[in-house]
Structures are given as structure tokens and as C-alpha cells.
Amino acid sequence: MNDDGQFFYHPLENIEDTDVFYEAVERKHLTKAISPERPYTYWTIEMYDQENGLRGGGGLGVLAADTRRVAEKMGIPFVAVTPFYPSESKQLMKDGMLTDEHVAKDYRKFGFKLVDKIYIKCAGGMTELEVIEKKFKNTRILSITEPNFGELYSDTSGSDHRLYQEVALGFGGYAALKLVGLKPAIIQLNEVATFFAALARLDELASNGMDFYEAVVYTRKHTLYTNHTLVQAAEADFSYEQFERYVFPNLKSLAVKKWLADKFHNGRIRLSSATIEIAELRSGVSKLHARVANYKDVAGERVKFKAITNGIDLDKWVLPEILQFYREKGILDKANFLSENYTEMVQKIEAEEIRDLKSRGRDILNKILADRPDQNGRILKFSETDFIFDFKRRFVDYKRPDLPFRDPLRLRSILEKRGAHYIIAGRIHTGDTNMLAKLNSVLEVIRRDDYLRDHVHYIADYDEKLAYGLSSGSNVAINVPIVGLEACGTSWMKDVANLNLLISTHDGGVADASKDAYFNVSGGDDHEEFNNLLQRMEEAIAVWDNDFDLEYMVKLQLIGFLPVVSGTRMMQDYLDYLFPA
Numbered sequence: 008m009n010d011d012g013q014f015f016y017h018p019l020e021n022i023e024d025t026d027v028f029y030e031a032v033e034r035k036h037l038t039k040a041i042s043p044e045r046p047y048t049y050w051t052i053e054m055y056d057q058e059n060g061l062r063g064g065g066g067l068g069v070l071a072a073d074t075r076r077v078a079e080k081m082g083i084p085f086v087a088v089t090p091f092y093p094s095e096s097k098q099l100m101k102d103g104m105l106t107d108e109h110v111a112k113d114y115r116k117f118g119f120k121l122v123d124k125i126y127i128k129c130a131g132g133m134t135e136l137e138v139i140e141k142k143f144k145n146t147r148i149l150s151i152t153e154p155n156f157g158e159l160y161s162d163t164s165g166s167d168h169r170l171y172q173e174v175a176l177g178f179g180g181y182a183a184l185k186l187v188g189l190k191p192a193i194i195q196l197n198e199v200a201t202f203f204a205a206l207a208r209l210d211e212l213a214s215n216g217m218d219f220y221e222a223v224v225y226t227r228k229h230t231l232y233t234n235h236t237l238v239q240a241a242e243a244d245f246s247y248e249q250f251e252r253y254v255f256p257n258l259k260s261l262a263v264k265k266w267l268a269d270k271f272h273n274g275r276i277r278l279s280s281a282t283i284e285i286a287e288l289r290s291g292v293s294k295l296h297a298r299v300a301n302y303k304d305v306a307g308e309r310v311k312f313k314a315i316t317n318g319i320d321l322d323k324w325v326l327p328e329i330l331q332f333y334r335e336k337g338i339l340d341k342a343n344f345l346s347e348n349y350t351e352m353v354q355k356i357e358a359e360e361i362r363d364l365k366s367r368g369r370d371i372l373n374k375i376l377a378d379r380p381d382q383n384g385r386i387l388k389f390s391e392t393d394f395i396f397d398f399k400r401r402f403v404d405y406k407r408p409d410l411p412f413r414d415p416l417r418l419r420s421i422l423e424k425r426g427a428h429y430i431i432a433g434r435i436h437t438g439d440t441n442m443l444a445k446l447n448s449v450l451e452v453i454r455r456d457d458y459l460r461d462h463v464h465y466i467a468d469y470d471e472k473l474a475y476g477l478s479s480g481s482n483v484a485i486n487v488p489i490v491g492l493e494a495c496g497t498s499w500m501k502d503v504a505n506l507n508l509l510i511s512t513h514d515g516g517v518a519d520a521s522k523d524a525y526f527n528v529s530g531g532d533d534h535e536e537f538n539n540l541l542q543r544m545e546e547a548i549a550v551w552d553n554d555f556d557l558e559y560m561v562k563l564q565l566i567g568f569l570p571v572v573s574g575t576r577m578m579q580d581y582l583d584y585l586f587p588a
């Protein structure tokens with residue numbers, strides 16, 4: 008994105024000249040700054056990449072995996088550093104009850120190889136970590152793991168175990184990087200749980216003879232903090248005593264210890280306060296989010312975040328037939344950059360083509376649902392003409408999974424007119440009793456109504472496959488976060504790119520485009536937004552049943568959102584920010 012807020016797209020003369028583009032990229036950025044020995048390093052506490060054995064919790068992890076995939080395709084030397092959790096949870100519906108099962112995972116089964124063992128200091132002893140890696144062409148996933156590492160987000164934030172996991176990722180990951188002979192050109196911190204990676208670097212520089220202030224300046228200039236959270240106050244903190252057990256023993260430089268100790272306030276520290284001080288480069292994940300994220304630095308000044316809206320790896324999330332269609336129409340090139348005249352090309356899309364592509368997606372959805380029963384143990388199979396709404400996202404309060412169920416009779420009447428189905432998919436964070444209660448009350452509402460019972464389906468254990476199946480095979484996606492609380496959101500990107508209609512509040516990355524680009528839900532409060540949502544659902548049904556309206560709406564969405572959703576665009580934005588010309 009350039010300074011006046013326009014999205015960057017490479018002005019391709021014709022759709023085949025991406026090689027010219029890459030040469031330009033290399034001249035401008037990469038040859039000096041990034042090399043195979045000095046790669047772009049990306050640190051993340053979660054990575055959602057099931058094909059490679061990694062299951063994340065949500066958008067943060069999806070973003071991490073997509074960023075690596077995009078870097079791979081763009082030929083960028085790139086290392087993702089992330090834990091390999093030896094166990095993960097799986098949620099199943101048994102007799103109407105949601106249960107968590109814990110599944111052990113072996114990294115060898117996913118193509119990871121053991122590099123060596125390293126040690127970090129924890130709680131008065133030494134902890135042995137295995138360094139493992141999986142290499143691709145120009146990228147790799149470098150992980151640390153050990154049998155008692157625990158699950159992703161196990162225990163509470165602020166607990167000893169979380170601190171241990173974060174310290175192990177930072178100090179252990181940094182040692183792992185050295186072990187495989189790499190130095191980071193850039194350290195990108197995907198949220199503050201990865202702070203210790205930058206700290207490890209600062210400590211290495213300061214304890215190897217570099218003047219402490221120079222080491223701070225150097226580290227700051229090469230560290231990018233990517234923020235996904237709205238308010239600093241929401242973040243858990245740690246005590247000085249916890250740092251004495253887990254963090255300080257791993258530092259060699261006295262000056263760094265003192266620098267870090269200064270970041271405590273009344274004996275407690277928030278990692279964001281320290282991260283802001285160690286990273287001069289800071290980004291937020293959508294235009295709106297970068298504007299509203301409320302963080303202060305040590306001087307009490309409001310922190311500025313550069314808006315770099317998330318994108319997705321279109322090759323991973325979009326039905327191959329649809330991607331091929333974009334290429335044939337001259338909308339996207341083979342690297343998923345938009346062509347300069349893409350708006351003209353989008354205008355040529357016809358309803359028949361949309362319906363045809365969506366029916367392929369429907370087949371994929373049916374295949375994926377074949378072993379994913381709903382809450383009643385039924386296997387769902389939909390015909391081409393069935394109408395499907397979906398709500399697929401983590402079950403958290405602000406995303407309002409229960410919004411359409413405020414008035415079950417009205418919801419019923421809308422679905423009934425068209426015989427429409429409503430599919431809900433979303434995991435509940437282990438131990439989140441509040442959201443479990445919410446899900447159970449929604450399920451109870453569904454159970455009590457004989458129509459909803461057959462037309463509203465909850466599919467447990469939401470994962471990548473289900474996300475892919477629903478975005479390619481449903482008709483309309485519903486995304487109704489409370490405005491201001493969604494940092495970006497990526498599931499709606501999968502929907503828009505797969506030619507679903509989007510019903511959404513104007514929040515997160517959706518607000519990068521105008522309210523006219525999709526079915527906007529707005530209102531002064533929950534109740535008005537509920538009314539508005541049901542109205543939009545009726546409109547969306549009508550639009551799907553009319554060729555002219557369908558073409559019109561899909562074109563609006565593509566014109567508004569294609570510049571936003573491409574992961575290649577996101578990577579280009581990061582490179583422009585990190586290495587200004």
C-alpha cells in the first residue's frame with residue numbers, strides 16, 4: 008500500500024511478465040538485505056498448517072502459515088520459527104455434548120528432521136529442547152519441541168507454563184537459528200508472545216562486544232512487531248519473580264538484564280511494553296486496526312502502527328477451478344498479483360460461470376462433510392440447488408456466533424421460505440466455560456424448533472479442511488464481529504475469493520473496502536444489528552435467485568476485495584515497509 012492509502016498492485020502490461028517483476032523486486036530489496044544465510048525470520052507461537060503437522064488456534068496461525076507459503080512462491084529466503092506442540096486437542100460431539108480429546112503428535116510423521124538438542128535455563132534447572140526442521144525450496148519451518156512442552160495455549164496466559172513456552176520459543180528458537188547457521192535479516196514478531204526472540208538477539212549482540220546502545224539501535228531497526236490486539240490493557244502480565252526463574256538466567260549481558268528490569272511497573276511486566284521498545288517497526292493487520300489499536304510507549308506516547316492488511320495464500324484457500332478462472336479472465340497473474348485492468352476484467356464475469364464454479368465447490372464441501380457429522384450425528388449432503396449460509400470462526404464473544412438466534416422464529420421464517428440451511432463451525436477454546444454455555448444454549452434453541460433442528464447444523468472441530476469446504480461450497484458467509492474488535496479476520500477473505508456472498512459488519516479488514524462492496528450489517532446496538540442481519544440474509548437469498556443481481560453483487564465484492572485478500576500483496580507491503588527503496 009502506498010502513502011495515500013491505495014493498494015499496491017504491480018502494473019503488469021500483460022499477465023505473463025511476472026519474471027520482470029521479480030527481477031525488479033530483487034534489485035530493489037532482496038539481494039542486499041536478504042540472502043539464504045540471512046533470511047527473513049518470522050516468529051509465531053502458533054502456525055496453522057495441518058499438512059505440515061501444525062494446528063493453530065485461529066487467524067494468527069493461519070496468517071503465519073500463509074505468509075511462509077507466499078514467501079516460498081515469491082522466492083524469498085524465509086524461516087518460520089514456531090513450537091512443535093507434542094499434543095493437540097480435538098473437539099467431538101458425543102451425545103450432544105462437546106468433548107475435548109488430546110492427540111499425541113510425532114514430528115517425524117510430518118517430514119520434520121531432528122537437527123540437534125539445545126538447552127535453556129528454566130526454574131533453576133536446564134531444559135533440553137529438540138531442534139527440528141522441515142525444509143522447502145527457499146523457506147523452512149524451524150521448531151523447538153520436547154515431550155512436556157504442552158499444548159498450544161494450555162494453562163492460562165500469565166502462567167509459568169505459558170512463560171516457559173514463550174521463553175523456549177524465543178531463546179531456544181534463536182539458538183536453533185544459530186545452530187543451522189543462519190542470522191536473521193529481519194525478525195518479525197507475530198504478536199508479543201514472541202518477544203524473547205528479539206531479546207535473545209539483543210543479548211547476543213550486547214554480550215559479544217557491541218556497545219549496548221548500538222545493540223539496542225541495531226535490534227530495533229531489524230525488528231518488526233506485528234500487533235493483532237486492540238488494547239494493551241487486555242494483555243496478561245508476568246511478575247518479576249517469574250522472570251527471575253525463566254528469563255534473567257538466559258541473559259548473558261548485565262546491561263540487557265538492567266534494560267529489561269526497567270520495563271517492570273510495580274513488579275509486573277506486559278510483554279507489549281517491552282516489545283514496543285525493542286521494535287522500531289510496528290504494524291497492525293488492517294487499516295482500521297492500525298488506526299484504533301491503543302498502545303503507549305514508555306514515554307506515554309501513542310504508538311503508531313503501519314497498516315499492512317493480512318492477505319491469504321490464494322493457492323491454498325481458493326478452489327483451483329476458481330483460481331484458474333481468475334487467471335483465464337486476466338484478473339490475477341500466476342503469482343496472484345492483480346492485473347492493472349482487473350476491474351474491467353471482473354465486469355465480464357457471468358452468472359452462469361459463477362453458478363458453475365460454485366457447484367464444483369459444493370461437491371468438495373459434500374466430500375469434506377462425509378466424515379464430519381452434525382450435532383445430531385447426521386452426515387450432510389447438499390444438492391446444487393440447496394441454499395447454505397455459514398458461520399465459521401472461533402467461538403469467542405465478540406464474533407457473536409449467537410446473533411442470528413436472538414429470535415428463532417424469525418430466523419426460521421427466513422430459512423423456511425427458501426428451504427435454506429445454516430451451518431455453524433467453530434472451536435471453543437479448551438476451558439472456556441462461558442462460550443461452551445453459549446454454544447449449548449444455541450444448540451438448545453435449535454433442538455426445540457422442528458424446522459431449525461433439520462436445517463441448522465453445528466459441525467465440531469472446525470479446521471482448515473472445513474474452512475476450505477465451506478468457503479468453496481456454501482452460498483453466503485456471515486461475519487458479524489462487534490465493530491472495533493476484529494483486528495482483521497481472514498475467513499471472510501476465503502469466502503470472497505471463492506465467490507460466496509459476504510454478510511458482515513464493517514470491521515477488521517472488511518473495512519478496508521467500502522460498505523457498498525458487500526452486504527453490510529450495521530446498527531446502533533445488538534438488537535438493530537440482529538434485525539439488519541436477518542434483512543441481509545433475505546436479500547442474499549433473493550440475489551442468489553436472480554442472475555443479474557448475483558453478477559452485480561459478486562463483481563462489487565471482487566472489485567472491492569481482490570486488492571485486499573491476496574497474500575502476495577501483503578508480502579509486497581511488508582517488503583516495502585521493511586526495505587524502503
Ligand SMILES: *Cc1c(COP(=O)(O)O)cnc(C)c1O
Binds near residue numbers: 064469474497499
Ligand atoms: C481461516 C481460519 C481461521 C481464522 O479465521 P479468522 O476469521 O481470521 O478468525 C481460524 N480457524 C480456521 C480453521 C481457519 O481456516
